[in-house]
Amino acid sequence: MDRRRYLAALGAAAALGGCAGRSGGGDGDGTAGAGEDGDGATSTDAADGGVAVETLATGLEVPWGAAFRDGMLYLTERPGRIVRLADGSVETVVESVEGVEGVGEGGLLGLAFHPAEPYAYTHQTYETSDGLANRLVRHDLTDGWAGEPLLTGIPGAHIHDGGRLLVHDDALYVTCGDAAEAANGQDADALAGSVLRLTLDGDVHPDNPFDSPVYSYGHRNPQGLAVRDGRLYSTEHGPHVADEINVLRAGENYGWPEAKGPSDDDRFTDPLAHYSPTIAPGSAAFYDGPIEAWQGDFFFGTLKAEHLHRVRFDGESVADEERLFEGAYGRLRTVFTGPNGHLHAVTSNRDGRGSPVGADDRVFRFTPE
Numbered sequence: 001m002d003r004r005r006y007l008a009a010l011g012a013a014a015a016l017g018g019c020a021g022r023s024g025g026g027d028g029d030g031t032a033g034a035g036e037d038g039d040g041a042t043s044t045d046a047a048d049g050g051v052a053v054e055t056l057a058t059g060l061e062v063p064w065g066a067a068f069r070d071g072m073l074y075l076t077e078r079p080g081r082i083v084r085l086a087d088g089s090v091e092t093v094v095e096s097v098e099g100v101e102g103v104g105e106g107g108l109l110g111l112a113f114h115p116a117e118p119y120a121y122t123h124q125t126y127e128t129s130d131g132l133a134n135r136l137v138r139h140d141l142t143d144g145w146a147g148e149p150l151l152t153g154i155p156g157a158h159i160h161d162g163g164r165l166l167v168h169d170d171a172l173y174v175t176c177g178d179a180a181e182a183a184n185g186q187d188a189d190a191l192a193g194s195v196l197r198l199t200l201d202g203d204v205h206p207d208n209p210f211d212s213p214v215y216s217y218g219h220r221n222p223q224g225l226a227v228r229d230g231r232l233y234s235t236e237h238g239p240h241v242a243d244e245i246n247v248l249r250a251g252e253n254y255g256w257p258e259a260k261g262p263s264d265d266d267r268f269t270d271p272l273a274h275y276s277p278t279i280a281p282g283s284a285a286f287y288d289g290p291i292e293a294w295q296g297d298f299f300f301g302t303l304k305a306e307h308l309h310r311v312r313f314d315g316e317s318v319a320d321e322e323r324l325f326e327g328a329y330g331r332l333r334t335v336f337t338g339p340n341g342h343l344h345a346v347t348s349n350r351d352g353r354g355s356p357v358g359a360d361d362r363v364f365r366f367t368p369e
Contacts, residue, residue: 063348163223190214235281241260283301285343298313308325
């Protein structure tokens with residue numbers, strides 16, 4: 001396969017060195033496989049600083065949601081498919097989820113599992129008589145992933161559909177973009193431009209700040225959710241400036257579109273970090289795996305800037321951050337950890353904005369060398 005890989009020297013607090021690049025290739029034939037050659041085995045790139053990058057799957061089509069159940073990795077693909085990685089191969093679980101409209105940034109997005117019952121949750125874009133909308137659907141794993149809509153009518157559009165799901169502390173969190181209508185961000189009654197909190201049955205959470213599913217508002221297009229030490233962190237796309245990392249709190253207003261990044265307006269909660277020009281953070285995860293230099297750090301994939309981003313927090317301030325594998329694998333979207341603590345990432349090079357090589361889209365795992 002004609003591509004170059006970025007091999008990074010990893011240090012606990014030092015920026016990475018090395019040189020990065022990707023060379024061209026075709027779109028691939030759409031056939032998913034495990035390992036770089038689709039032969040049921042992983043392939044590995046060894047990094048000089050003690051990190052190996054394993055390719056777990058290839059040939060996917062815009063993987064978006066990712067979650068483990070019973071030690072097995074499940075993925076949504078934005079056009080409407082659900083797959084899992086099992087015994088070194090990619091298996092189709094649902095070929096085409098009914099009613100999903102995979103248009104623009106919408107489609108079959110976030111994925112999460114119920115912590116105790118045989119249910120999964122997905123975030124879906126669908127068509128209504130008034131145009132695109134988004135919904136939260138619960139799937140019965142004992143009945144072929146049969147779907148039951150729990151929340152419908154979330155405003156949707158070709159862009160800014162949010163889509164990330166997180167189950168934490170018996171609650172289900174849902175990120176909702178502003179559906180290309182910036183004014184939605186400052187409307188606490190709107191489901192768009194917000195982060196929602198529901199019970200695991202899809203009801204309004206009893207501790208919510210409003211008499212609605214809305215947990216926080218003032219958001220443009222939040223893409224990542226992660227919890228650490230009781231704090232709920234998010235990543236969010238700005239316009240041409242001010243991508244953000246935020247700590248989300250019930251009832252707080254994060255400013256969009258009145259504020260982009262920090263502001264002097266005490267109505268709005270400032271981000272922990274912001275990035276101008278934008279890098280398009282696509283996810284959020286904290287790392288507690290076996291790579292010592294990464295332990296406790298916050299990671300997200302970047303779409304526009306094409307790298308894995310690492311942040312070290314000191315309380316609610318940023319102590320250090322760096323770009324990893326810059327340009328090596330193209331657009332990185334969802335970053336997540338697995339049962340053994342290893343960090344994983346998926347590419348998003350076939351989403352219409354990338355330059356795919358023959359193996360795209362791919363799933364990677366980062367392990368000690």
